Each structure stands twice: as C-alpha cells, then as structure tokens.
Amino acid sequence: MTSKPRYDGHADWYDGFFSQFAAANAAELTDLLGPGSGYCLDLGCGTGLYLSAIAATGRTVVGIDASADQLRVARGRLAGQQPPRPALLHGDGAALPFADGSFQTVAAIWISTDVDDFGSVLTEAVRVLRPGGLFVCYGAHPCFNGPHAQLRDDGSVVVHPNYRVSGWHRRSPWWTVGRVRDRVGMRHHPLAELLGAFIHGGLQIERIAEFGSNPVPNTLAVVARKPPPAG
Numbered sequence: 341m342t343s344k345p346r347y348d349g350h351a352d353w354y355d356g357f358f359s360q361f362a363a364a365n366a367a368e369l370t371d372l373l374g375p376g377s378g379y380c381l382d383l384g385c386g387t388g389l390y391l392s393a394i395a396a397t398g399r400t401v402v403g404i405d406a407s408a409d410q411l412r413v414a415r416g417r418l419a420g421q422q423p424p425r426p427a428l429l430h431g432d433g434a435a436l437p438f439a440d441g442s443f444q445t446v447a448a449i450w451i452s453t454d455v456d457d458f459g460s461v462l463t464e465a466v467r468v469l470r471p472g473g474l475f476v477c478y479g480a481h482p483c484f485n486g487p488h489a490q491l492r493d494d495g496s497v498v499v500h501p502n503y504r505v506s507g508w509h510r511r512s513p514w515w516t517v518g519r520v521r522d523r524v525g526m527r528h529h530p531l532a533e534l535l536g537a538f539i540h541g542g543l544q545i546e547r548i549a550e551f552g553s554n555p556v557p558n559t560l561a562v563v564a565r566k567p568p569p570a571g
C-alpha cells in the first residue's frame with residue numbers, strides 16, 4: 341500500500357458527520373448512474389455510505405478503500421443487511437487488484453480530493469473498466485471547495501488567489517477546525533486540471549453536472565465512458 345491511510349482514526353467521526361448528506365447525494369448519484377447490471381467498483385468506498393444506493397441500481401458492488409478504519413465502519417454497516425452484500429477490499433486505487441476489464445461501472449465518490457494522484461487512480465479505473473464501461477465521478481466542486489474557498493454564512497463563496505495552487509494542502513485559513521479538511525487535508529485540482537485528467541485518461545465525457553443545496557454548487561459530477569471497441 342503506497343497511499344497514506346489518512347482517514348484511519350477519523351472513520352467514526354466521518355461516518356457520523358457525512359451520513360446526514362448521504363440521502364441527497366445518493367439520489368443524485370443514482371440519477372447519474374442510471375439502472376445497470378454487472379460489477380460496479382466503489383473506488384474509495386470509505387465507510388460505505390453509497391454501497392446500498394449503487395446496489396439499488398441493479399449492480400453488484402465491490403468496494404475498495406485505503407483506510408482499514410473506514411472499512412471497519414463499512415463492514416459494520418453491511419453486517420445488518422441481507423445477503424448478497426457488497427464485497428469490501430483493503431487496497432490502493434492507484435494499484436487496483438483486479439484484472440483488466442473486470443467492471444462494467446466504476447464510481448468514484450468524493451475521492452478526487454483525497455487520493456495522492458488522481459491521474460494514477462483514473463488510469464487504474466480505466467484499466468479495470470471493460471470497453472464501453474461507465475465511469476461516474478461525484479465529488480467536490482474544485483471552484484468552490486478547497487484551500488482557496490471561503491464559505492460565508494449567506495451561502496456565498498469567496499474564491500481566493502490560491503485557487504491556482506494545485507496539489508496537497510494541509511492547512512487553510514478557511515477550513516473549520518475539526519471538520520474533514522482540517523483533519524486530513526485536501527488535494528486541490530483547479531477545474532481545468534481535474535477535467536483534463538479524464539481526457540488524458542482516455543475517457544469520453546458524456547455529462548457534467550453541478551449539485552448542491554446552496555445557490556453556489558459544492559458538488560461536481562462527471563459521467564464518462566471508456567471508449568467501446570472500434571468497429
């Protein structure tokens with residue numbers, strides 16, 4: 341495992357805090373995925389907040405995460421469910437333990453801000469997708485989330501000049517003490533870099549959506565496809 345398990349020690353807090361947003365996120369995610377079948381990889385599945393929503397689309401879910409602590413909470417969540425339950429693996433999204441073309445769908449939910457190298461993770465996601473397979477990325481909108489984004493009580497967001505500073509950020513004056521970014525830091529990709537990663541990864545972008553309950557969106561979703569075989 342080369343990636344740092346930054347969420348170890350934060351999993352119970354993470355699950356308790358973010359479960360309040362799971363229903364709204366799951367509804368948007370379900371719309372992006374649409375009905376499907378076959379295997380779906382929940383890449384960076386965390387505490388498993390979206391395993392059931394993905395399974396409800398008709399897909400057989402496999403979750404993988406770099407944090408054993410996050411997976412502990414995910415296993416607890418599944419323990420009370422009727423089989424068949426999603427399989428959960430401890431592993432690195434940048435070195436996936438699956439053969440080429442194993443999955444019809446890959447979902448990457450709130451992970452672009454947390455993986456060491458999003459480009460490497462995308463390369464692996466594309467490798468394990470079968471040709472014509474669907475990739476759904478749902479997560480932080482990089483224009484309005486990050487070390488540069490100052491969220492105000494009235495719903496407005498002030499964007500500071502460090503928007504252009506790509507890379508890992510451990511601290512920001514705008515992050516609330518005790519919240520997720522204060523705990524684990526954040527990888528920031530300016531918008532062009534984030535969208536460029538899909539193009540460089542060989543994915544065909546089919547849909548881009550901005551979500552969030554405030555007038556300024558906090559969520560960016562990209563639906564893309566691995567090109568089908570020629571001819």
Ligand SMILES: C[S@@+](CC[C@H](N)C(=O)[O-])C[C@H]1O[C@@H](n2cnc3c(N)ncnc32)[C@H](O)[C@@H]1O
Nearest residue numbers: 343384385386405406407432433449450454455
């Ligand atoms: C913000 S959490 C999102 C978890 C879950 N997808 C959700 O939406 O609740 C980011 C997750 O990415 C995981 N992660 C970070 N780097 C990873 C990697 N290289 N491979 C697999 N998981 C990784 C973290 O352990 C963490 O659980």
